[in-house]
């Protein structure tokens with residue numbers, strides 16, 4: 001480490017950061033009661049999903065699955081159903097696999113060491129660091145998009161950070177900076193600072209607890225590689241049919257074992273209207289998936305009888321089975337526009 005880097009690190013005001021966090025932190029249920037299982041579930045939920053989407057669903061989910069054993073016993077379909085609305089269902093499947101592994105190999109307890117946590121299905125260095133530091137007080141750092149931006153600006157690092165060498169540098173800084181008395185709060189403070197003060201564009205350096213020692217203070221825009229480049233996202237168009245019979249029953253199917261939304265219930269994608277089919281309404285929704293934009297076009301038809309080979313039943317049965325968020329949204333749009341069911 002060069003002397004200048006050492007000096008920069010010594011200028012990192014951990015006390016000021018923690019004082020700012022104590023005054024400004026959001027009261028979130030997994031922070032108020034940070035048991036290892038609650039923290040682990042919250043971290044999986046918060047990957048790629050905003051706090052405001054997670055908040056109304058978190059406690060209900062925890063009541064259904066208060067422990068790894070309860071989740072493992074409930075089964076994957078129950079977990080997928082309860083995950084409805086959070087999107088990115090790979091995380092729900094990973095969480096269920098974690099619960100099974102914890103029951104089998106860890107007596108139903110979450111391990112408290114980051115390296116052990118990283119061996120669980122779907123748990124990377126970030127999630128392992130978050131659970132170990134927040135729930136167990138292990139002195140380990142973590143790097144997410146917000147922490148990356150804060151640390152890069154603080155250190156005045158202008159070289160690319162999205163490659164292997166850059167990531168090593170960031171993790172070294174994160175581990176060197178972490179407060180050894182309050183590591184969990186320190187990590188949450190850095191993430192919260194990145195989200196609310198050290199924002200990608202127009203950071204509020206004047207309000208920042210780190211501004212005295214920060215190389216990016218007031219000249220953040222001179223540090224390259226930090227603002228995200230605009231993404232070009234491919235658009236995928238799909239069709240869905242809402243078929244309603246005279247008893248207001250609808251048709252659905254369960255998706256294949258692999259691929260997008262695997263094993264979840266879904267509306268028919270292909271169907272040819274018969275002469276007796278009456279078009280009730282149409283709707284279009286768009287939903288951002290991890291690497292693409294899904295554009296779903298839906299059409300609702302009243303039919304004499306539902307096609308054979310599909311499952312069918314009342315609308316509530318379909319919705320309670322937990323269709324993907326995009327399909328559930330389309331369903332509600334079709335209901336609104338066609339006044340069916």
Ligand code: SF4
Pocket residue numbers: 150153154197198199203204205206208209210211212214215216217218220
């Ligand atoms: S002083 Fe400005 S650039 Fe530096 S960490 Fe704070 S908000 Fe970010």
